[in-house]
Amino acid sequence: MAQAGKGRLNYRCPSCFMRDLDMDMFYDKQKDEYYCLRCQFTGNEADVLKGNDMCRIKYRSMLKRITVFS
Amino acid sequence: MGKFILNIIHRPEMVPEYAEKITGQGKKEDISRKDLLTESLDIFKLQQQIAHENGFKTTIQMTYASLFNEEAVELAKEHHEKYGDEISLTLLGLPCKEFREKYKTKDFCIWMFSMEDKKSIVNDVFEKFYSMFGFYPTSTGSYYMDAELINYIKETYPMVKCAVTSCWEEGPKAYRTCNNSWYTFLDGGPWNPWIPSKQNTHAPAASEHEDSGIVAIPHLSRDLLACFDGNGSNFGTHPQNVLRGMIYKNGEYPYLYNLIDQYRSLEKYNSGYAYNMMFVGPGWMNKMGRWEATYELLVKSYKDGMAYYGSLRDKNELEDMTMSEFADWYRENKSYTEPECALWKDILYGSDKQLFWYSDPFLRTCLDMNQGGAIIDLRPYIAKLERPIGIGTKNVHDASYPYLVQSMYRAGYFTHYVGEGTIKSCKISYEGEEVDLCLCRTKASFSQNGKDRVLTLDPVEIEFRDLTIKLVSTFTFTEGAGEIKISRKISGMSNPDAKITLNEYITACYGTTEYPEDMTGITLKLTDGKAVKQIDYNYKCREEKMTEVIEVEATIPQIGTRLRIRPADGQIHGYINEGYAFSPMFTLGLTKELSNEEEMITWLRLEKAD
Numbered sequence: 001m002a003q004a005g006k007g008r009l010n011y012r013c014p015s016c017f018m019r020d021l022d023m024d025m026f027y028d029k030q031k032d033e034y035y036c037l038r039c040q041f042t043g044n045e046a047d048v049l050k051g052n053d054m055c056r057i058k059y060r061s062m063l064k065r066i067t068v069f070s
Numbered sequence: 071m072g073k074f075i076l077n078i079i080h081r082p083e084m085v086p087e088y089a090e091k092i093t094g095q096g097k098k099e100d101i102s103r104k105d106l107l108t109e110s111l112d113i114f115k116l117q118q119q120i121a122h123e124n125g126f127k128t129t130i131q132m133t134y135a136s137l138f139n140e141e142a143v144e145l146a147k148e149h150h151e152k153y154g155d156e157i158s159l160t161l162l163g164l165p166c167k168e169f170r171e172k173y174k175t176k177d178f179c180i181w182m183f184s185m186e187d188k189k190s191i192v193n194d195v196f197e198k199f200y201s202m203f204g205f206y207p208t209s210t211g212s213y214y215m216d217a218e219l220i221n222y223i224k225e226t227y228p229m230v231k232c233a234v235t236s237c238w239e240e241g242p243k244a245y246r247t248c249n250n251s252w253y254t255f256l257d258g259g260p261w262n263p264w265i266p267s268k269q270n271t272h273a274p275a276a277s278e279h280e281d282s283g284i285v286a287i288p289h290l291s292r293d294l295l296a297c298f299d300g301n302g303s304n305f306g307t308h309p310q311n312v313l314r315g316m317i318y319k320n321g322e323y324p325y326l327y328n329l330i331d332q333y334r335s336l337e338k339y340n341s342g343y344a345y346n347m348m349f350v351g352p353g354w355m356n357k358m359g360r361w362e363a364t365y366e367l368l369v370k371s372y373k374d375g376m377a378y379y380g381s382l383r384d385k386n387e388l389e390d391m392t393m394s395e396f397a398d399w400y401r402e403n404k405s406y407t408e409p410e411c412a413l414w415k416d417i418l419y420g421s422d423k424q425l426f427w428y429s430d431p432f433l434r435t436c437l438d439m440n441q442g443g444a445i446i447d448l449r450p451y452i453a454k455l456e457r458p459i460g461i462g463t464k465n466v467h468d469a470s471y472p473y474l475v476q477s478m479y480r481a482g483y484f485t486h487y488v489g490e491g492t493i494k495s496c497k498i499s500y501e502g503e504e505v506d507l508c509l510c511r512t513k514a515s516f517s518q519n520g521k522d523r524v525l526t527l528d529p530v531e532i533e534f535r536d537l538t539i540k541l542v543s544t545f546t547f548t549e550g551a552g553e554i555k556i557s558r559k560i561s562g563m564s565n566p567d568a569k570i571t572l573n574e575y576i577t578a579c580y581g582t583t584e585y586p587e588d589m590t591g592i593t594l595k596l597t598d599g600k601a602v603k604q605i606d607y608n609y610k611c612r613e614e615k616m617t618e619v620i621e622v623e624a625t626i627p628q629i630g631t632r633l634r635i636r637p638a639d640g641q642i643h644g645y646i647n648e649g650y651a652f653s654p655m656f657t658l659g660l661t662k663e664l665s666n667e668e669e670m671i672t673w674l675r676l677e678k679a680d
C-alpha cells in the first residue's frame with residue numbers, strides 16, 4: 001500500500017475538532033478515505049462534511065445577526 | 071456618540087507560517103523556493119488592495135525576510151506615498167536564508183530567544199530596515215513581546231511608540247488545540263490596548279515611573295467569552311479565524327459582524343472609546359486553501375470583513391488609524407489608572423450568559439453573571455512580576471501572567487468528589503441549609519459614578535425549606551484603589567424576622583496552567599487587631615477561626631502577592647482554610663448574620679508582597 005497524502009482540501013478530523021483539537025487528516029487514495037493520526041476517525045468526504053456540521057451544533061447563534069448587546 | 075478606532079495591519083511574510091508545511095507537503099523543506107516567495111508577496115498585495123479599495127490606510131509591518139526583497143520594499147514606499155500607510159517593522163516573519171545562516175536556528179518567536187540573541191536580532195532587523203528606508207520605524211510587534219525586549223528596543227530605538235505585544239488568552243488552550251505543538255503561552259493580559267509596565271508586559275503601568283514607553287495593542291480583538299474557554303484562534307476579528315472555528319454556513323458568517331459590533335458596544339463602559347484590530351498573516355490566504363476553506367472563501371471573508379468596516383466608516387461610526395497614530399491618540403486621551411471594562415454577552419452559543427471583564431494597573435478580573443457574579447479569573451497586576459523569558463532563563467516558554475483564580479483551569483464551584491476549585495463567591499445559610507450564589511443565574515448592569523465603576527446585579531432569589539430571600543450583589547471598582555468593594559444586600563425575605571448567615575469567601579491558589587503548583591511557602595493569617603492566627607501551608611487541611619476579625623489574608627511568595635479581605639464593620643467572623651494534596655487551594659472567608667434589608671460589605675485587595 002502506498003503512503004497517504006493530502007486530499008483535495010486539507011480537512012481536519014471532525015471528532016478531534018469537537019474536543020477542540022485541530023488535527024489535519026491524511027488521505028488514503030486506495031480506500032477513498034480520510035483518517036486521523038490521533039483518534040480513530042475514518043471516512044470519505046461526505047462523512048467529513050457531516051462531521052463538520054455536527055461540530056457546528058454548539059454554535060446555536062451562528063447564523064443570527066445580533067444587534068443588541070449587554 | 072463614541073469613538074471606534076480600527077487598526078489594520080498587514081505583513082509581507084516571505085515564508086508564511088503554515089505555508090511551507092501545507093503547500094510544501096511531500097517536498098523537502100526549502101524556504102527560499104521561488105514559488106513560495108512569489109505567492110507570499112501576491113497575498114500581501116491582495117490584502118493591501120482590499121484595504122485600499124475600501125478607503126483604508128494600513129500599517130505595513132515589514133518582516134526581516136521582506137527587507138531583502140526589493141519589490142516588497144518598493145511596494146511599501148509606494149503605498150506610504152499613495153495611501154498614507156505607515157511603514158512599520160515586525161519581529162514576526164524572521165525566517166529567511168539570511169536569518170538562518172546567521173543564527174543557525176529555526177526559532178522564529180522573538181521572546182523565546184536568549185537575551186543576547188534578542189538584542190542582536192533587534193539590531194539586525196532595525197538596522198536593515200533603516201538601510202532600506204532611511205528612517206527607523208515607530209511601531210513594531212510580535213505575538214508576544216516580553217518586558218526585557220521592549221525595554222531594550224525602547225532604549226536603543228526610542229522612537230518606537232506602539233507595538234503588538236500579546237494575543238489575548240492564547241495559552242494552554244492554544245497549545246492543546248494545535249496538538250500540543252504551538253508554544254504561545256501568553257494568558258493573562260488585557261484584551262484591549264494598554265501601556266505595559268517596564269516590569270511585565272501584561273501588567274499595565276500605574277505611573278510614568280513604570281511606563282515602558284510604548285502603547286501595546288493586542289494581536290486581534292477576541293471574543294471575551296468564547297476565548298476564555300476555547301481556542302483563541304477561532305473567535306477574533308480575523309475573518310479566517312472564524313472560518314477556522316467553522317462558524318459559517320454557505321459562505322455566511324454573521325458571527326464576525328456580531329463580534330465587531332459587540333466590541334463597538336464597549337464604548338458604553340469606557341467613556342465612549344472602543345477599539346478593533348485586524349491583522350491577518352498571509353498564510354491565511356494561500357492558494358491551496360486553509361483546512362476545509364477554499365482560497366475563494368478565504369479571500370471572500372477578508373473582503374467581506376473589510377467591507378463591513380468600510381460601511382461603518384461611511385456612517386461615521388469608525389475611524390481608521392495607523393499604529394503610531396493610534397499610540398498618539400491613546401497617549402492624549404487615556405490616563406494610567408483608567409480601567410478597561412467590558413460587559414460581554416454570549417453571541418455564539420445561544421445562552422444568555424454574561425461576563426464582566428475589568429483590567430487596570432492593579433488587577434485583572436472576570437465576573438460570571440451565570441454564577442451569581444462569582445469571580446472566575448483574578449490576576450494580581452499590582453505584583454508587576456518580573457519574569458524574564460527565553461533560552462538561558464529558567465523559563466523558556468511560559469509568558470503567562472499568573473492567576474489567583476482561574477475557574478476553567480483550576481475548577482470553580484464544581485469539582486469531582488472532594489476538594490475545592492478556585493472561585494470568589496458567597497454562601498447563604500439558614501437553619502442547616504446552605505446555597506452558593508454560584509447556582510444563581512443573573513444579569514448585570516454597569517454604571518459609572520466619578521471614579522467608581524459599579525456593576526449591579528439583578529436580585530437573585532434563594533429558596534430555603536421555609537424561607538425565601540432576595541439578594542442584590544454590587545461590585546465597585548474605584549479607579550486607582552487596587553481593590554474591589556463587594557456588597558451583598560438582603561432586599562426581601564418571606565419572613566422579615568428571619569436571620570440568615572452570609573459566608574463571603576475566596577478559594578484561590580496560583581499558577582499559569584491547568585496543573586497544580588507547590589503551595590508550600592504560602593501563609594494564611596487572620597487578625598482581630600490584637601491577636602494573629604497563622605497557618606503556614608503544608609497540605610494539612612487545617613482551619614483557624616476568629617470572631618470580630620478585621621482582616622484575613624494570604625501571602626503567596628511564589629507570585630509576590632498578598633491577597634487581603636477586610637469587612638466594613640465589626641461583628642464579622644473570619645476563617646482561613648489550608649487545603650490538602652487533593653485540594654491544593656486555600657480559602658479565606660468572612661461570615662456575618664444578616665436580617666432583612668441589611669448589607670454586608672467587604673473589600674478584596676491585592677498588594678505586592680516583597
Ligand SMILES: [Zn+2]
Pocket residue numbers: 013014015016017023036037038039040041
Ligand atoms: Zn481525530
